[in-house]
Amino acid sequence: MTEAFGLSDVGCVRSNNEDSYRIERELGLYLLADGMGGANAGERASELAVEAVAAVFRFTPDRDAQALVKAVETANEQVRELAKNDPQLEGMGTTLVAALDNGEELLIASVGDSRAYLWDGNSVRAITQDQSWVNEVGRPLGLDEASLKTHPLRNVLTMAIGASPNVVVNHYSIPWTPGSLALLSSDGLHGVVRTDKFEEILRSKESLEEKCRRFIQAARDAGAPDNVTAVLLRREY
Numbered sequence: 001m002t003e004a005f006g007l008s009d010v011g012c013v014r015s016n017n018e019d020s021y022r023i024e025r026e027l028g029l030y031l032l033a034d035g036m037g038g039a040n041a042g043e044r045a046s047e048l049a050v051e052a053v054a055a056v057f058r059f060t061p062d063r064d065a066q067a068l069v070k071a072v073e074t075a076n077e078q079v080r081e082l083a084k085n086d087p088q089l090e091g092m093g094t095t096l097v098a099a100l101d102n103g104e105e106l107l108i109a110s111v112g113d114s115r116a117y118l119w120d121g122n123s124v125r126a127i128t129q130d131q132s133w134v135n136e137v138g139r140p141l142g143l144d145e146a147s148l149k150t151h152p153l154r155n156v157l158t159m160a161i162g163a164s165p166n167v168v169v170n171h172y173s174i175p176w177t178p179g180s181l182a183l184l185s186s187d188g189l190h191g192v193v194r195t196d197k198f199e200e201i202l203r204s205k206e207s208l209e210e211k212c213r214r215f216i217q218a219a220r221d222a223g224a225p226d227n228v229t230a231v232l233l234r235r236e237y
Contacts, residue, residue, distance in 0.1 A: 001235075001236045002025070002028065002101050002176075002233050002234065002235055002236065003208060003233070003234045003236055004023045004025060004030055004208065004231065004232065004233045004234070005023075005207075005208035005209045005211075005212055005231075005232050006021045006023055006030075006032075006184075006212065006229070006230065006231035006232070007209075007212035007213060007215075007216055007229070007230055008020075008021060008227065008228065008229040008230075009216045009219070009220065009224070009227065009228045009229070010227055011188055011219070011220070011224035011225065011226055011227050011228050012220055012223055012224040012225065013223075013224065013225045013226070014225075014226065014227055016040070016043065017043070017227045018034065018035035018036065018037075018042030018043050018045075018046055018094075018227055019032070019033065019034050019035070019046060019186050019188070019227040019228075019229040020032070020033045020035065020043070020046035020047045020049070020050050020094075020229075021033070021050065021184070021229055021231050022050040022051070022053075022054055023231065024054050024057070027054065027057045027058065028063070028100060028101035028102070029053070029054060029057050029098065029099070029100055029101075030098070030099040030100075030101075030182075030184060030231055030233055031049075031050040031053055031054065031096070031097070031098050031099075031184075031231075032050075032096070032097050032098075032114055032184040032185070032186060032229055032231050033045070033046035033047075033049045033050050033094045033095060033096045033097075033114065033161070034046060034094060034095040034112070034113075034114050034186040034187060034188070034227070034229070035047075035049075035092070035093070035094040036092065036093050036094065036160070037089065037091055037092030037093060041083075041088070041089045041090075041091070041092035042092060042093075042094065044082070044089060044092060045079050045083075045089075045092040045093055045094040045161065045162055046094040048075070048078055048079055048082060049075040049078075049079055049094045049096050049161050049162075050075075050096070052071070052074055052075035052078045052079075053071040053072060053074070053075050053096070053098055056070070056071035056074050057071060057100075063100065063102050064102070064107070065107050065109075065171050065173060067100075068098060068100050068107050068109045068171065069109055069169045069171055071098070071109075072096060072098060072109050072111060072161070072167070072169045073167060073169065075096060075161055076111075076161045076162060076164075076165075076167040077165075079092065079093065079094065079161050079162035080162050080165065083162060092162055093160035093161055093162035093163045094112070094160060094161045094162060095110075095111060095112025095113055095114040095157070095160060095161065095186070095187075096109075096110065096111045096112065096114065096161050097109070097110040097111075097112075097114040097115060097116050097128060097184050097185075098110070099116060099182060099184060099233060101176065101233075102176070103176070104175065104176060104177075105173050105174065105175065105176050106118075106173070106174050106175075106176040106180075106182055106233075106235075107171070107172070107173055108127055108128060108171065108172040108173070108174065109169050109170065109171045109172075110128040110129075110131075110169070110170050110171075110172075111131065111159055111160060111161050111167060111168070111169055111170070112130075112131055112132075112157050112159060112160045112161070113130040113131065113132045113135075113157060113187050114128075114184070114185065114186050114187065115127070115128045115130070115184070115185050115187075115190055116128045116172075116182060116183065116184055116185075117182065117183040117185065117190075117198065118174055118180065118181070118182055118183075119180065119181040119182075119183070119199070119202040119203070120177070120180055121179055121180070123199065124183075124195065124198050124199045124202055127172050127174055127182075128170060128172065129170060131157060131158045131159035131160075131168070131170065132156065132157050132158060133153040133154070133156040133157075133158060134148050134151070134153075134154055136158050137153075137158075138151060138153070138154075176235050177235060178235050178236065178237040179234075179235065179237060180234070180235045181202055181232060181233065181234050181235075182232070182233040182234075183198070183202070183215075183230060183231070183232055183233075184229075184230070184231040184232075184233075185215075185229070185230055185231075186226070186227060186228065186229040186230075187226065188219060188224060188225075188226035188227045188228040188229065189215055189216075189219050189228050189229065189230055191226065192219050192222040192223065192224065192225070193215065193218045193219055193222060197218050198215075201214045201215060201218070208232045208234060211230075211232055212230045212231075212232055215228075215230040216228050216230065
């Protein structure tokens with residue numbers, strides 16, 4: 001059994017929240033998306049993406065990595081189709097990170113720079129790799145972290161749901177052992193809160209709800225220039 005809780009906050013600067021998340025316990029499915037686009041396009045993109053993935057799993061018995069990747073590809077097609085048919089939504093897109101509880105494993109799929117982290121009782125580590133200019137170009141070029149934090153291309157994504165018909169979906173499989181915690185995070189959280197703070201919150205004996213509230217507050221304490229969303233999963237003993 002997996003316990004889960006999610007929380008989203010508009011942050012300290014933005015006037016609207018373009019993040020969306022979904023907890024589908026009966027499906028063993030947990031989703032987070034961070035939308036982008038003018039007007040309300042980012043909100044539409046993120047909402048559609050999480051709903052599209054959930055809808056696929058409502059009608060398929062498959063519980064493997066291939067099914068998860070296919071569901072994310074379906075979300076990409078639906079976001080592109082909606083944008084094509086509504087000029088006001090042109091250019092909209094969203095990141096997406098999805099976790100599928102497969103019993104002994106947690107299957108992860110991601111597009112963009114929303115992340116999944118794992119706390120195994122000893123340390124916290126990032127599971128996903130950002131599809132971003134910083135990660136795929138800047139770091140391989142040897143730019144130091146201080147330069148990357150101020151680089152004019154630091155916020156550029158190399159992949160997003162809705163951006164291309166040929167979406168590249170990164171996917172991962174991690175052991176899902178009793179007591180483990182997984183965190184799904186939008187960049188409004190991990191972009192401003194340090195890893196040692198992540199570990200402090202995850203290590204605490206608090207409920208998942210309280211941990212989520214502490215994550216949101218930590219981001220707000222750091223200025224929260226973007227929307228902030230955290231979804232926590234815990235494999236019960």
